[in-house]
Amino acid sequence: MERLADKVILVWGFRRMLLAVFAGAFGVLALPPIGFFAAMFVSFTLLVWLIDGSAAAPNSNPIGRLWPSFVIGWLFGFGYFVGGLWWLGHALMIDAEEFAWALPLAIFGLPALLAIFYGLATALARIFWSDGIGRIAALAASFGLLEWARSVVFTGFPWNAIGYAMTPVPLMMQSAHVIGIMGITALAVFVFSAPALLGTRQGAKLGVPLAALIFAAHLGYGAYTLYGPSTPTQKADDKSPVVRLVQPMIEQTAKMDSDGDRAAIFEKHLKLSAEPPKDGGKKPDIIVWPETSIPFILTDNQDALTRIADTLDDNQILLAGAVRVEDMGPGNPPRYYNSIYMIDGRGQIIGAADKVHLVPFGEYMPFESILNEFGIQNIVEMPGGFSSAANRQLLTLPSGLKLYPLVCYEIIFPDEMTGDIGSAAAILNITNDAWFGATPGPYQHFQQARVRAVETGLPLIRDGNSGISALVDAKGRVIAGLALNETGFIDATLDGSAFSSSSTYARQRYFWLIEILLFVIATGSRFGFVFKQN
Template identity: 70%
Template sequence: MRRLSDRVILAWGAKRVLLCIFAGAVGVLALPPIGFFAAMFVSFTLLVWLMDGTAAAPNSGAFGNLRSAFSTGWLFGFGYFVAGLWWLGHALLIDADEFLWALPLAILGLPAILAIFYGLAAMLARIFWSEGAGRIASLAAAFGICEWLRSFILTGFPWNMIGYGMTPIPIMMQSAHLVGILGITSLAVFVFSAPALLWTRQGVRVGMTVAVILLAAHIGYGFFRLHLAAKPESDESGSETVIRLVQPSIDQSDKMDTDADRKAIFEKHLKLSTAQPANGGRKPDIIVWPETALPFILTDNKDALTMIADALDDNQILITGAVRVEEPMPGAPARYYNSIYVIDGRGQILSASDKVHLVPFGEYVPYENLLDAFGIRNIVEIPGGFSAAASRHLLTLPSGLKLYPVICYEAIFPGEFGPEIQQANAILNVTNDAWFGDTPGPYQHFLQARLRAVETGLPLIRDANNGISALVDKYGEISTGLPLNETGYADATLRGLSAPNSLNTNRGLNFGLIEVFLTVGALLGRFGFISRAN
């Protein structure tokens, strides 16, 4: 293996480029739907050796080494994001006549942009690079910082943070409650990089000891929280709230067709909502439909509200995704919002919540006046695109339950869960992943939504048009659900729905402390204070 590490370190030219891309791509095996987290050990071991090789050109100078480090990290990131996000191109094929030209931008262009963050991480780590265990501390700290930047720069797109590779199952998710996905990402990079020390024989004792302790603590805390910590028991009195998830599995192209098709879509939702509970169970108290389930503007269709009222019992509540229109001021265009409605058994709209964090080029076009001249427009056919809500507010149900609403990919942003979530009983996530077909996308999206439940300590109610729909408790464990592309409904109560909020408000502070400790470790290694003994 020492010969292998030497060959990677000394690789140059096209061979080095391919190795960098391969190192990034192989790490995607740790993500859903495969979830083989050990793949990240291969990925980051190769990255450390490749980073070691950035110092192999003695005449290149400090700037040359930084440039080499950036290119190494960028190529690594390019491989990672192409392999992990290729499925985004599927959305463009829904209306291929209009958007096929943009397919290379989705499959290669976006990964090229996101890879810049990993290039910056590698360049930052190179500043503190050393021959011992300090170098993997510097890499871990740099990745943590740059993944944090990726979560908000240019509206942010923190999809597939490295830390998700360390959370394939609930026992490996629980650390998110302490340090969040950003904290897990920093520590995961350290752990995943540690095997590189075994074959370069530098800093083995210190680095491997710390890595083993971190991995053991990660799994041990998960075991404690899942199996030893007190959990709320189900109420067998029959008074718990029964929730029905409706998953119609409507093909996205059908949603864009004729009025007759839209009527059939609406009636399919109603039929699934009124179906009798399986095994003689109790009727649901809350029925949930997915994002933009209503294929028309509800407030323009009074018959639809009457049909909903006829389908619901007086004490039932429907929560549905819909497009909401705000009547314009004189001379101004109408404003459209991607929204959630709460409707009671009399067909009254009790509450609505609008999406805050919109998808660029999916729901709105940045610099629209400029880009429209080049024929660049929204994938979603809404005149002028969607408008973003100024703020998010809770949905309060007649029963007193308070839901924190997040629509579609808002669930991937830890920063979208603001202080008001402390008043919530559960997270509500409605989405329409039919845009992405039977690809890894819906599986990756679901994992990230589950992590928000663990981070916040709140149960998750998640309803998707074609899956994955599920009721998830605050430990990330699935109470019930429907797999991808299955048509149907699922009824269940959700453990912990009425329990006090267990939100950990110190996750950001804990992430900051992790970054400080890793940076100190990098500095100690850089200036030779950490032993390089085998």
């Protein structure tokens, strides 16, 4: 181990750059669909040793002294994000004639930008760098801080935060209920980096047992939560609603084809909704269709509402993804919203929830007037793009059941689980991951949705056009579901018996406390106040 550490620390030039990219890319094995979390031990051990060997030129200015560490972190991040996000290019190939030119930007450009956060993390860590345990504390604190920044800067994109590598199964998800995914991220980097101490013979006597203790506490809390005594807040009974998830598996090319058979698409949803329950079970109380499942403006099509009424029983409720249009008056263009409609058994729209957090370049165009001059437009063709809702509104069903609505990637933002979520009985997440085909993207999206359920302590109702559709309990366990690219439906009873709801603000407080403690350890080690070891 010591000989390997010396080789990595001393490697130079192109081989050093290549090793940094490899270290980041290897960590992708920890993400879905593989979920081999131990890969991160290799990635971060190599990263620590590479930073150990990041020497600046003599007499460099402050920025120059940090630059080699920034470059190592950026290369590490570039490998991680290319390996973890290459599938975004699949969406551009749906309409290759129009968007194939942007493929390099999706596969390499976005990772290059996201890698800046990791470069800043390693540069910040270098300020507090020392020989022992302090350096892995500095790296953990810096990654925690910059991963949080990645979730908020320029509307945020916290996809594949490092903490998700530590949550491949429900046993390893439960800590998120207390400290959130960002808290897990900071502690995960500490744990993943600990083997580096064995290779440099400094700080291992304290750092490795401490990392082992953190990991054991992570597993122990998960085991206690899943298998120990618990106080359910709500149990499924005969009055608990049965939810049907409809997964029609409509090809994205068919959804985008202006000359396509929109009536056939609509009828496929209706047919799956009208199917009798399997094994003679109870009829569903709630039927869920995925994002933008209604292939036309519903309020302009009374016949479609009539067909829905003919399909539903009087006491059934349909929750369907649709484009909602709002007339802004004479002389003003209408506004379009990516929405969820609530429709009763008489075909009446009795509620709606609009998407708040839109996808840049997908649902709206930043700096639209400038970029349009260069012929750059949204992937989703909508005049003027979508508009975002001013705030998130709960969907309250006639039964009184309240759902917290999230459309597509809104569910990846942990800090947005606020507002009235404490009064919700479940999270409702509809999506259309058909854009990404049979790539790792839908699997990664599903894992992040499950972690949101654990964080908030709420069951998750998740429906996707191509999957993965599932009813997930508040501990992240799949109650029932449909596999990726499977066509069909699944009925399951909504069961809220898990955690009491958890406050986003409480998780944020614990995250910042973890950050402070890690920076205290790093500072004390750096300046010799504490943890100084030979």
